Amino acid sequence: MSSEQVKVPMDKAWRPQDVEPELYRSWEEAGLFVAHADRPRPKFSIVLPPPNVTGELHLGHAVSGTIQDVYCRYRRMLGFEVLWLPGTDHAAIGTQNVIERELAKEGRTKEELGRAAFQKLVDEWYRTYGNRIVEQYKRLGATLDWTRLRFTMDPAYIRSVREAFVRLYNDGLIYRGPRIVNWCPHCRSSISDLEVDWREHEDTLYYIRYDMADGDGALVVATVRPETMLADSGVAVNPNDARYRSFIGRRAFLPLVGRELPVVGDEYVKSDFGTGALKVTPGHDPNDYEIGQRHGLAIYTAIDKDRNIVNEPWVPDELRTRDALTARARIVEMLRDRDHLVKTEPYTHEVGHCDRCGEIIEPLVDEQWWCHMPPLRDPAVEVVTEGKTRFVPERYTKVYLDWMANLRDWNISRQLWLGHAVPVYYCDNKADHGGQTYTFASVEEPKACPQCGNQKLRPDPDVLDTWFSSALWPYATMGWPDETDDLRTFFPTDVLSTAREIIFLWVARMLMTSLRFMDDIPFRTVLIHAVIQDPQGQRMSKSKGNGVDPLEMIDLYGADAVRAYGAEVGMRGQDVRFDESKIEAYQRFANKLWNMARLVLGSAEGVATRPIEEIQASELDPAERWALSRLDAAIERATSDIESFRPGDAISGLRYFAWDETADWYLEAVKPSFRLQPTDPARVRAASVGMHLIRQLALLLHPFMPFLTEALWLKLPGGDQPIQAPREETIWPVPAGRRDEALEAHMGVLFEVVTRIRDAAKGLDAAAADTVMISAKRVAADPSAELLDSDYGRELVARLARVEFSDAAPAARTLVVGGLEILVGARAAAPSDHAALEREVNATRAKIDTLEQRLAKEEFVSKAKPEVVQRVRDDLSAARERLAILEDAFSRA
RNA sequence: GGUCGGCUAGCUCAGUUGGUUAGAGCGCUCGGUUCACAUCCGAGAGGUCAGGGGUUCAAGUCCCUUGCCGACCACCA
Numbered sequence: 025m026s027s028e029q030v031k032v033p034m035d036k037a038w039r040p041q042d043v044e045p046e047l048y049r050s051w052e053e054a055g056l057f058v059a060h061a062d063r064p065r066p067k068f069s070i071v072l073p074p075p076n077v078t079g080e081l082h083l084g085h086a087v088s089g090t091i092q093d094v095y096c097r098y099r100r101m102l103g104f105e106v107l108w109l110p111g112t113d114h115a116a117i118g119t120q121n122v123i124e125r126e127l128a129k130e131g132r133t134k135e136e137l138g139r140a141a142f143q144k145l146v147d148e149w150y151r152t153y154g155n156r157i158v159e160q161y162k163r164l165g166a167t168l169d170w171t172r173l174r175f176t177m178d179p180a181y182i183r184s185v186r187e188a189f190v191r192l193y194n195d196g197l198i199y200r201g202p203r204i205v206n207w208c209p210h211c212r213s214s215i216s217d218l219e220v221d222w223r224e225h226e227d228t229l230y231y232i233r234y235d236m237a238d239g240d241g242a243l244v245v246a247t248v249r250p251e252t253m254l255a256d257s258g259v260a261v262n263p264n265d266a267r268y269r270s271f272i273g274r275r276a277f278l279p280l281v282g283r284e285l286p287v288v289g290d291e292y293v294k295s296d297f298g299t300g301a302l303k304v305t306p307g308h309d310p311n312d313y314e315i316g317q318r319h320g321l322a323i324y325t326a327i328d329k330d331r332n333i334v335n336e337p338w339v340p341d342e343l344r345t346r347d348a349l350t351a352r353a354r355i356v357e358m359l360r361d362r363d364h365l366v367k368t369e370p371y372t373h374e375v376g377h378c379d380r381c382g383e384i385i386e387p388l389v390d391e392q393w394w395c396h397m398p399p400l401r402d403p404a405v406e407v408v409t410e411g412k413t414r415f416v417p418e419r420y421t422k423v424y425l426d427w428m429a430n431l432r433d434w435n436i437s438r439q440l441w442l443g444h445a446v447p448v449y450y451c452d453n454k455a456d457h458g459g460q461t462y463t464f465a466s467v468e469e470p471k472a473c474p475q476c477g478n479q480k481l482r483p484d485p486d487v488l489d490t491w492f493s494s495a496l497w498p499y500a501t502m503g504w505p506d507e508t509d510d511l512r513t514f515f516p517t518d519v520l521s522t523a524r525e526i527i528f529l530w531v532a533r534m535l536m537t538s539l540r541f542m543d544d545i546p547f548r549t550v551l552i553h554a555v556i557q558d559p560q561g562q563r564m565s566k567s568k569g570n571g572v573d574p575l576e577m578i579d580l581y582g583a584d585a586v587r588a589y590g591a592e593v594g595m596r597g598q599d600v601r602f603d604e605s606k607i608e609a610y611q612r613f614a615n616k617l618w619n620m621a622r623l624v625l626g627s628a629e630g631v632a633t634r635p636i637e638e639i640q641a642s643e644l645d646p647a648e649r650w651a652l653s654r655l656d657a658a659i660e661r662a663t664s665d666i667e668s669f670r671p672g673d674a675i676s677g678l679r680y681f682a683w684d685e686t687a688d689w690y691l692e693a694v695k696p697s698f699r700l701q702p703t704d705p706a707r708v709r710a711a712s713v714g715m716h717l718i719r720q721l722a723l724l725l726h727p728f729m730p731f732l733t734e735a736l737w738l739k740l741p742g743g744d745q746p747i748q749a750p751r752e753e754t755i756w757p758v759p760a761g762r763r764d765e766a767l768e769a770h771m772g773v774l775f776e777v778v779t780r781i782r783d784a785a786k787g788l789d790a791a792a793a794d795t796v797m798i799s800a801k802r803v804a805a806d807p808s809a810e811l812l813d814s815d816y817g818r819e820l821v822a823r824l825a826r827v828e829f830s831d832a833a834p835a836a837r838t839l840v841v842g843g844l845e846i847l848v849g850a851r852a853a854a855p856s857d858h859a860a861l862e863r864e865v866n867a868t869r870a871k872i873d874t875l876e877q878r879l880a881k882e883e884f885v886s887k888a889k890p891e892v893v894q895r896v897r898d899d900l901s902a903a904r905e906r907l908a909i910l911e912d913a914f915s916r917a
Numbered sequence: 918g919g920u921c922g923g924c925u926a927g928c929u930c931a932g933u934u935g936g937u938u939a940g941a942g943c944g945c946u947c948g949g950u951u952c953a954c955a956u957c958c959g960a961g962a963g964g965u966c967a968g969g970g971g972u973u974c975a976a977g978u979c980c981c982u983u984g985c986c987g988a989c990c991a992c993c994a
Contacts, residue, residue, distance in 0.1 A: 037956070222992075229994085247994060260994095297993045309994080374992065419921065423989070426920070430990085524989080559929085561987080592942095596930080598922075599987080603929045605943045612956045623953035676931080676941075691953080699952090783960055786948070826951080826959090871938080883974040892936050892975090899937060 032735040034625070038618035040582025040611075044731045048162055056748045057167040059107035061513035063750070068099035068106045069514035071498050071547075072161075072168060073522045073530070074113040074176065078122050078153045081160035083556045083564065083602070086574035088521045090590035090728075091553060093166050094671050095519055097727040100167075100748050101756040107514045108167060109501055111174030112154055116443030116490045117211060117219075121380045123149060139441060146442055150177070163575060165583050165730050167748065172510075174501040176493045177444075184500035185493045186447040186467045188541060193448070193465040197396045198436070200448075204306070204313040205390050205435055206376065209331045210383035213439040214392055216489060217432070218529050221379040229371035230356060231299065233364050234259060237275040237284050243268070244366050246298030248373065249308075250359065251352040253278065254339055255326035256285055258304035260315055263289030265300055279364045280355065281338050288319040307389050323389055331386055348386075393437035393446055393486060400536040401431050413535060413545045416669045417597040420527060420552050427528050436489045443487030453478040495533035498546040505541075520547040527552070551669060555599045564602075572602055584729035585610035591671045591728050613679055614732045617721065620687050621736050624714035627698035631708055633741070636716040639709065641762065646811060647693035647820070648713045649764060650771040654685050655720055656759040662724050663756070675728045682721050689775060690717070693820060715740065720757045723747065766807070773808035773842045774817055781825040784837040784848040787857065796826070797833035799847045806843025813844075837861070838913035840906045845913065861914050868907045875900040 030050050032043050051057065059069075070092050075085060096108045123145060124134055134142045154175065161168060174181060192198045205214040227248045235242045243259055259276050261268035272289040285304075292315055293302045306316030306323045316323060328334050331348045340358070343351050359365040376385035405428050407413050408421060415421045437446055449470055451462040456476035464474065472479045493500075498517055502510040516538075522531060531550055538546035557563055558570040565571065577586045588610040593600045641649055658681035665674035697710035719740050726733040726747050737743040747755065777800075785796040800818075802809045811817045818829050827848070835847035836854035838861055875896055878884055885893055 036954075245994075249994090292993090294993055299994095302994055305994095311992080311994080373994090376992090423921075427990075528990095555988085557987095563988095593930085598930085601929060603943080606929075608956085609942055612954095615956045616954065619954035619957085621953085626953070670933095673931085673933095680941080687953090688958085692951095692958095695951095695953095779960080786960060867938095875937085878974085881974055885974080887974050888936075895937065 030735070030738065032738075034622055034739070036619075036622075038615045038732060040584055040614065040731060041579065043735055044165070044583050045163070047731050047734055048165060051167070051746060051748065052162075052170070054746065054749070056746060057108065057169050058171050059105060059169050059514065061105075061509040063105045065103055065105040065750075067513055068096070068104040069109070069517040070096060070107070070519050070521070071109045071501060071517055072111060073520070073526075074111045074174070074494065074497060075157050076115040076118055077112040077150050077157075077175065078115065078119050079112075079157055081157055081164070081574055083572050083574050084523055084553070085157075085161075086164055086586060087556060087590040087594040088523070088553050089161060089164055089166050090587040091551060091594050091671060092519070092521045093164070093587070093730075094591055094666070094727040096167050097730060097748060098666055098756065100750070101723065101726065101754065103751060103754045105513075105750075106167075107169055107172070107510070109172050109174065109514075110158070110161065110166075110168035110170060111176070111497075111501055112157065113490065113494055114150070114175065114177045114443070116440050116487060117213065117215070117380050117438065118490070119146065119149065120440055120442055121211070134441060142441055150175070160575060163578055163583060165587065167730075172501070176490075176497075180503070181493070181500055182444060183467065184496055184504055185444045185488065187505045188496055188500075188537060189447050189488070189492075190465045190467050191541070192395065197399060198393060198465075199396065200391060200393050200437075202389050202391050203394065203433075203435075204308075204310050204387055205392050206378075207329060207386045207388045207390065208378040208381065208383050209329060209386055210381045211378060211440065212329060214390060214435055214437065215378060215380075215385070216435050216491075219379045220376040220385055221382075222374040223377055224372060225375040226370065226372050227375075228368050229298070230359075230368050231366040232279065232303070232359055233366050234276040234278060234285070234303070236271070237277045241271075243271060243276055243287065243301040244299045245301050245303040247303055248371055249352070250355045251333065251348050252305045252308045252326060253303060253355070254281055254333065254343070255305050255307040255324035256281075256283070256303050257306055257316060257322040257324055258285050258319065259287045260290045260293050260302045260304050260319075261287065261300060262291065262293040262295045264291075265293075265295040267295075268301060271301075279362060280340055280358055283338065286319070286321070288315070288321070290315050290318065308387050310387055313387075313389070325389060327386060327388060329386075329388070329390075392435050393488075395434040395436050395492075397431040397433055397536075400540055401428055403539040404428065404532065404535040407535065407539065407545050413548060413550065415550045415552065416595070417552060419597075420524065420550070423524075424527055424532060428532060434489075436492045437486040438489055439485070440487050443490065444493050446484040446486045446488060448484040449473075450482040450484070451476060451478050452480070452482060491529050491533060494530055495537045496541075498534060499538060499542050511542075515542065516545050517547045519549050519551060521551040521553060523555070524552045549669070551595060553594045554596055556593070557599055557601050559601050559603065561601055572604075577604070577607055581607045581611040582614065582731070584614050584732050587730075588613070588675055588728050591675050593672060595669055596672050610679075610729075613683065614729060616683055616687065617725070617729075617732060617736070620682070620691065620721075621718050621739070623691060623698070624711070624718050625739060627707070628711040628715050630702045631711045632702075633712040633715050634708060636712060636760070639712060641764075643705075644709060644713070645694075645706075646767060646771060646816060647690055648709065649762070649767055651686065651690040651713060651717060652760070652762040653764045653768055654681060654690075655717060656761070656763040657681075658685075659720070659724065659757045659759050666727070671728070675725075678721070678724050678728075682725070686717055686721065692824060696823075719743075723755060723757050770808040770811045773806075774812055774821060777812060777839075777841045777844065777846065778821055778824045780839050780841055781821070781827055781846065781848055784839055784860075785825065785827060788836055788848070788850045788854050789852075795828050795851050797830040797849055797851055798822075798825075798827050799829065799831055799833045799835075800844050802843060809843045812842075835913075838910070840864075840909045840913075843905070845909050858914075861910065865907065865910045865914055868903055868910060872900065872903045872907060875903065 030047050096106045100106045206220050207214055229246050229248055230250050231244050231246050233242050233244050256278050271287045274287050275284045276287055278285050304312045304315050304321060306313045306321055307325045326334055327348050333339060333343050333346050333351045335344045448465045451473035453476050462475055499515055502508060502515055534546045562570060574586055585607050589607045661677050662674045694710045697706045700707035722733040722736045734747055737747050788796055802813055822829050833847050834849035834854055836849040837857050839846040878896055
């Protein structure tokens with residue numbers, strides 16, 4: 025460890041903004057996050073879901089990043105060799121759109137620039153923004169291994185993508201062919217079904233009459249897109265629809281075009297929608313395409329890739345090359361003129377949009393590259409069904425499996441200006457290839473046709489869907505297809521933490537490709553984190569402007585506070601509304617811890633503290649034993665919460681232990697010992713226990729709040745190495761066998777006594793009387809009374825409740841806690857609070873009543889578990905004793 | 918249309934396999950110059966657990982049903 029330790033002055037308040045960047049730098053310089061494949065330790069690995077290279081850290085990244093970091097830090101503390109691998113995604117279609125929008129602001133287009141200049145601009149963007157998000161993850165405190173930073177457009181990654189394509193191609197799973205696709209006229213590319221965003225539109229439904237070719241009758245069809253009728257190749261009716269059965273097998277006459285359309289019977293047609301007759305346009309509607317396939321209908325294309333009407337002979341002259349929208353209006357006019365328009369009505373329906381640019385999707389038939397899914401899918405279904413890969417929360421298993429069951433072939437080609445090129449080449453030297461163009465896929469860029477040696481090869485013009493390349497992320501980043509040390513050591517990864525919206529786009533596809541190429545699952549556990557909505561429950565989005573910038577939150581409250589909040593809500597399994605006050609609360613918690621440490625460290629100054637293991641329970645006073653017992657409980661809970669992917673419960677529980685139990689009860693209880701002479705055994709004990717508690721708290725909280733805890737750790741004895749430094753043995757706390765539940769119960773009663781006295785003394789005129797006095801006597805068998813009745817217990821109660829013991833306190837209030845009757849009063853006479861006593865008597869009677877009724881029920885006693893019945897009996901007898909004391913006090917008062 | 922989730926204190930949310938008096942943070946009220954901390958300390962008020970029905974000795978928790986909110990999938994022209 026070569027780096028200088030960061031010295032943080034013990035000022036009154038914890039100032040994260042001053043300390044965090046410096047600490048992070050020191051960690052990075054010390055190489056704490058660099059994974060070493062050759063270290064002989066158990067391994068733990070996560071790959072960071074690669075954010076878009078042009079992106080910025082948003083709240084979702086912060087939450088997911090925090091969760092991943094919690095697990096990486098936790099595993100390092102357990103002695104694991106941890107790899108958390110970072111990287112960014114080129115996000116072809118997204119990046120292209122972002123840059124195009126920037127160009128548009130200057131009134132320019134990418135077409136003006138040309139391909140080469142545009143590519144230069146893109147590279148510039150990658151350089152500029154690729155590092156921005158890296159810096160932002162550092163602000164969060166993410167222990168990513170920056171020496172392994174990857175980008176999906178790195179040369180090595182490009183090779184992995186080509187390799188994957190070529191293998192699938194050679195295995196016959198990738199093919200090229202004409203099929204109906206979602207075409208985005210703006211992006212001038214196809215997009216996959218998953219990238220279509222459906223939005224509600226108010227349109228008009230047009231009813232159009234198609235006369236029968238034989239002159240006998242007509243069919244009326246309904247459509248919102250009359251312009252597509254030009255490409256109609258049939259009319260479909262439901263074969264069970266009595267109205268139309270006689271039409272099946274005959275021909276209808278397509279208005280304006282004059283084409284004869286076969287009438288087919290197809291179950292797909294809903295008799296109760298529209299007229300029950302459907303115009304079939306296989307070239308421009310996915311469902312019609314399916315119908316067309318079933319009945320062998322012709323495919324016509326009427327609308328081209330720029331959404332213009334095509335220049336075909338069968339298109340009426342005046343419509344040709346018009347844009348489709350004005351063509352629609354004209355077609356409606358023409359139909360009306362020729363009396364083919366039966367009626368129109370307003371119609372609300374969902375229309376597909378490109379989820380990147382917002383353009384309305386144009387379904388059309390096009391030559392595209394497809395990936396055949398079933399052979400990839402089946403193993404990926406199996407591993408999840410068998411639980412080899414597990415979703416947390418578990419319900420996403422069903423979401424995943426349901427989607428997988430209905431997988432269709434994946435359109436993997438895009439017609440964009442940037443992205444991974446489809447590694448396919450064409451040799452047009454047909455003479456040497458039996459009169460055909462020879463097509464082949466190649467990982468390396470081929471210099472010549474492998475068959476005929478022709479050097480003039482034509483590369484395929486398409487690029488690949490971004491998700492095709494990110495589907496390889498967990499192993500391509502580790503060097504696949506080479507058999508690298510990283511792959512051998514860190515693959516499969518342990519955890520994938522991601523947003524649920526990309527379960528299909530990304531998670532499913534990683535599972536499928538990994539099983540194909542690595543013959544193994546890519547990750548064991550998939551954590552689907554919560555979505556943080558705005559305070560009104562709306563989804564945060566750039567366009568709405570309701571987003572919360574995590575960096576702004578870090579500036580305000582510190583990374584520790586933002587992380588603790590993220591860890592608390594991130595894995596609850598439920599979406600949450602953003603609540604800034606919770607981040608603020610964690611900032612105050614950080615400050616609280618800081619001050620607890622200041623108190624304890626101050627108390628230990630000049631004291632020869634002893635290792636806690638050497639201190640026998642018999643040497644400790646009850647509060648100290650209690651604190652160590654609670655510590656064991658806290659360790660056990662936190663560990664199991666983290667292990668079972670409930671980091672929120674872990675951080676909440678630790679906050680409770682630190683603040684309520686350690687600070688408010690324990691430290692207050694032992695404070696006097698802190699003021700004894702440094703050599704006083706009680707001072708040594710208290711300081712030793714205090715240091716131990718701070719040390720353990722720093723370790724337990726470190727995965728969540730790494731900066732503050734590290735700053736504290738470095739001040740503690742033995743804290744000469746950073747918490748994340750590699751160690752032989754585990755540094756994560758383990759229970760020390762000091763749990764003492766009987767003592768916890770007794771101290772619990774003592775604390776309750778304190779609280780009750782504080783409450784009772786509140787109404788007394790202590791100022792006039794100078795001091796509030798109490799007297800206590802044991803009036804019933806209660807094991808807790810012994811501790812309370814001891815000198816130790818009396819002193820503690822008196823001090824914490826700020827009262828004095830007296831055998832003759834004027835009783836203004838009578839309290840019954842456990843088996844003790846406690847009289848609370850002022851030194852001067854105070855009027856007895858009859859009303860309070862009476863309320864308590866009544867409440868106790870009511871409780872006795874309830875319990876008696878339960879026990880009176882035959883069925884309860886016979887059917888309930890014995891321990892439940894016994895508990896009710898115990899409660900009843902305790903309540904009766906209590907009532908007796910209260911009534912006695914009441915009669916005396 | 919289908920699937921899934923939610924409805925618990927003024928607000929944001931916990932509530933493990935059904936079992937004492939349903940919890941936390943924030944907010945609120947009252948009281949505190951306690952020598953670690955006012956980014957604090959102490960005490961308190963506040964909930965017919967969305968409505969209805971059922972199972973059970975016992976339901977916030979299990980089942981049915983209604984309502985409202987949300988997500989995802991599908992895409993009826």
